[in-house]
Structures are given as structure tokens and as C-alpha cells.
Amino acid sequence: xxxxxxxxxxxxxxxxxxxxxxxxxxxxxxxxxxxxxxxxxxxxxxxxxxxxxxxxxxxxxxxxxxxxxxxxxxxxxxxxxxxxxxxxxxxxxxxxxxxxxxxxxxxxxxxxxxxxxxxxxxxxxxxxxxxxxxxxxxxxxxxxxxxxxxxxxxxxxxxxxxxxxxxxxxxxxxxxxxxxxxxxxxxxxxxxxxxxxxxxxxxxxxxxxxxxxxxxxxxxxxxxxxxxxxxxxxxxxxxxxxxxxxxxxxxxxxxxxxxxxxxxxxxxxxxxxxxxxxxxxxxxxxxxxxxxxxxxxxxxxxxxxxxxxxxxxxxxxxxxxxxxxxxxxxxxxxxxxxxxxxxxxxxxxxxxxxxxxxxxxxxxxxxxxx
Numbered sequence: 001x002x003x004x005x006x007x008x009x010x011x012x013x014x015x016x017x018x019x020x021x022x023x024x025x026x027x028x029x030x031x032x033x034x035x036x037x038x039x040x041x042x043x044x045x046x047x048x049x050x051x052x053x054x055x056x057x058x059x060x061x062x063x064x065x066x067x068x069x070x071x072x073x074x075x076x077x078x079x080x081x082x083x084x085x086x087x088x089x090x091x092x093x094x095x096x097x098x099x100x101x102x103x104x105x106x107x108x109x110x111x112x113x114x115x116x117x118x119x120x121x122x123x124x125x126x127x128x129x130x131x132x133x134x135x136x137x138x139x140x141x142x143x144x145x146x147x148x149x150x151x152x153x154x155x156x157x158x159x160x161x162x163x164x165x166x167x168x169x170x171x172x173x174x175x176x177x178x179x180x181x182x183x184x185x186x187x188x189x190x191x192x193x194x195x196x197x198x199x200x201x202x203x204x205x206x207x208x209x210x211x212x213x214x215x216x217x218x219x220x221x222x223x224x225x226x227x228x229x230x231x232x233x234x235x236x237x238x239x240x241x242x243x244x245x246x247x248x249x250x251x252x253x254x255x256x257x258x259x260x261x262x263x264x265x266x267x268x269x270x271x272x273x274x275x276x277x278x279x280x281x282x283x284x285x286x287x288x289x290x291x292x293x294x295x296x297x298x299x300x301x302x303x304x305x306x307x308x309x310x311x312x313x314x315x316x317x318x319x320x321x322x323x324x325x326x327x328x329x330x331x332x333x334x335x336x337x338x339x340x341x342x343x344x345x346x347x348x349x350x351x352x353x354x355x356x357x358x359x360x361x362x363x364x365x366x367x368x369x370x
Contacts, residue, residue: 092119
């Protein structure tokens with residue numbers, strides 16, 4: 001393996017540590033650089049022992065989809081590597097007694113049928129939560145080629161260990177960010193992240209829908225702004241931190257046709273920078289009063305209301321009177337009063353005002369649907 005081959009392969013591997021989708025190609029590049037035919041990496045959840053993620057390249061790649069569900073429990077090599085010290089190469093050919101592999105589906109399908117002559121693998125990374133096994137696959141070769149392969153693999157031990165550690169760290173970061181984005185979509189408020197100049201960096205689903213309607217708030221030239229010029233000025237000043245924005249960063253943004261205004265809260269966040277203004281991130285919370293009422297489905301799920309009771313509860317949350325609901329729905333007022341009594345009993349309150357208060361505290365739950 002030339003120095004240039006090693007440099008190129010490792011550079012690709014370090015880049016791929018940040019992007020899991022590029023990791024298989026980078027591993028294959030490492031295998032090729034040392035004269036191998038493929039590679040494999042398995043990430044285990046250490047507390048459960050379950051396989052979290054696997055990537056296999058080369059002749060075995062077509063078997064990757066079945067590894068977790070079928071072959072992992074049959075893998076004779078992995079338990080030996082688990083018991084081996086971290087970052088110590090261990091060839092498959094010296095790990096298993098000949099009798100142990102007879103009739104083993106993993107050995108026959110993954111190794112023999114794929115034309116793999118040997119695997120050199122190691123427990124490349126381990127902490128309290130994760131264990132990572134990584135191996136390079138070698139095809140049939142002359143004694144000289146085998147010696148060169150083994151020497152090349154040994155030379156890459158430390159760089160492969162560092163790249164694997166980075167890969168694990170970036171996978172965790174990506175998983176945490178994905179979970180955070182999903183969690184934001186469960187909020188009953190729109191969330192917009194901006195820089196101090198109002199450039200929009202990220203939105204949750206509800207904020208995207210609010211801004212798409214352009215009813216009081218929208219994005220213009222990449223910046224969060226309001227429809228009315230004086231609202232825009234207050235919003236920009238609050239985001240930039242130049243002037244007080246109501247009490248504790250609160251302000252109202254007017255909407256079309258005299259509809260109830262958006263309630264906006266502006267909160268600066270620590271962007272993780274060096275304190276410079278350019279590094280600051282600002283969170284803008286947007287509450288659309290029309291979308292704050294809990295859905296009929298949520299009310300029904302929480303309190304066991306019937307469909308008719310859920311519809312009545314939603315109407316009462318909108319401030320409507322029983323007489324108006326009766327007129328518009330064609331249901332007798334006496335029927336609605338009976339339903340209301342049942343709702344009060346199920347919710348555990350005695351007055352309609354208390355019912356509205358309790359339901360208001362629920363908000364809308366689950367992924368938002370306008």
C-alpha cells in the first residue's frame with residue numbers, strides 16, 4: 001500500500017465519519033488500499049447486545065439486509081472479537097476451531113460462498129453504550145500478497161480507530177438532532193430559529209404552515225418578517241436584541257381581517273460560538289390562537305368522550321354558546337345540555353369555565369395538522 005493510497009483512503013474515511021451514507025464507500029476504499037476485497041462494520045448496543053447498525057461492502061454486500069435479522073445470531077466471529085482487547089487485530093482464520101464452523105450458515109454464506117479467504121477484524125471502539133467491530137476482507141492470494149495485506153491492515157489500526165470514534169460521535173449527534181426535530185413537531189407552538197438579522201435557519205412543521213399562509217408573518221428574502229411595517233420593526237428589533245420587545249420578549253403580530261393576533265415570544269439562545277453576535281441564534285415561538293384548541297381526537301383520547309361530546313367540547317373551546325351550536329348543528333339545546341353534563345363529569349369539573357380552563361391546558365398534541 002502506497003502512502004498516497006493510504007492518505008486518500010483515510011481522508012475519505014474521515015469525511016464519511018460525518019455522513020453515515022458515505023461510510024460504506026469509504027470502508028471499501030480502505031479495503032482496496034490494502035489489497036482487500038471488502039469490509040464490514042457492526043455497531044452493537046452494549047446494554048442490550050443487539051445490533052444497531054451494520055455496513056458490509058464487497059462480495060458480502062448483498063447479504064447485508066439479512067445480517068441483523070438472520071445472520072447476526074449465527075455469527076461465530078463477533079463473540080470472539082467482543083472478548084478480545086480493543087484495537088487488537090484478530091484474524092478469523094486463527095479465531096475459530098475447524099469443527100465450530102461445520103454447518104454454520106453465517107460461515108458458509110458470508111465467508112465461503114462469497115469467496116473470502118480470511119478476515120482481519122478488531123473491536124475498534126467501546127464505551128458504556130456502544131461496541132463497534134470492524135473487519136477487512138481478503139480474497140485468495142499468494143503468500144506475499146497476504147503478508148502485504150496484513151502489514152497494510154496493521155498500519156491502519158490507529159487511524160481506523162480514530163475515524164470509528166468520530167463516526168460513532170456523529171451518528172449520536174445526528175440521532176439526537178433528528179429526535180429534536182421530531183419533538184419540535186409535537187409542540188402546539190410554531191418554532192423558528194433565526195440569526196440576529198432574522199435569517200431563518202430552521203422551522204418546525206407548525207411554523208412552516210403558519211408562514212406558508214402569510215397571515216401576519218412570512219419569510220421575505222430569507223428573513224422572518226411581519227405583514228405590517230410597524231410589526232416588522234418590532235420583530236426585527238426584538239430578534240436583534242436592540243430594543244425591548246414587550247415584557248420578556250413577548251409581542252402580538254396582527255393578522256388579516258381582524259383575526260386574533262399571533263402571540264410571539266423571542267428568546268436568544270446560546271449558539272455555541274465565541275460570544276460574537278454573528279454566532280447567536282434566536283428562537284421565535286409563534287402561537288396561532290386558532291390552532292391552539294385541542295383537537296376532537298385529543299379530547300376524546302384524554303377523557304373518553306364520545307364523538308358528539310368531543311365536537312361539543314371543541315366548539316365550547318372556541319367560545320361558542322350552546323344556542324349557537326344548536327342552531328348551526330341542528331341538535332336540540334336540551335341534547336347539548338345532556339352532553340355537556342356528561343363532559344363535565346368525565347373531565348372532573350363542575351362548571352363550563354373550569355372545563356375550558358382544563359382543556360386549554362392540554363393544547364394540541366401529536367404531530368401538528370392544521
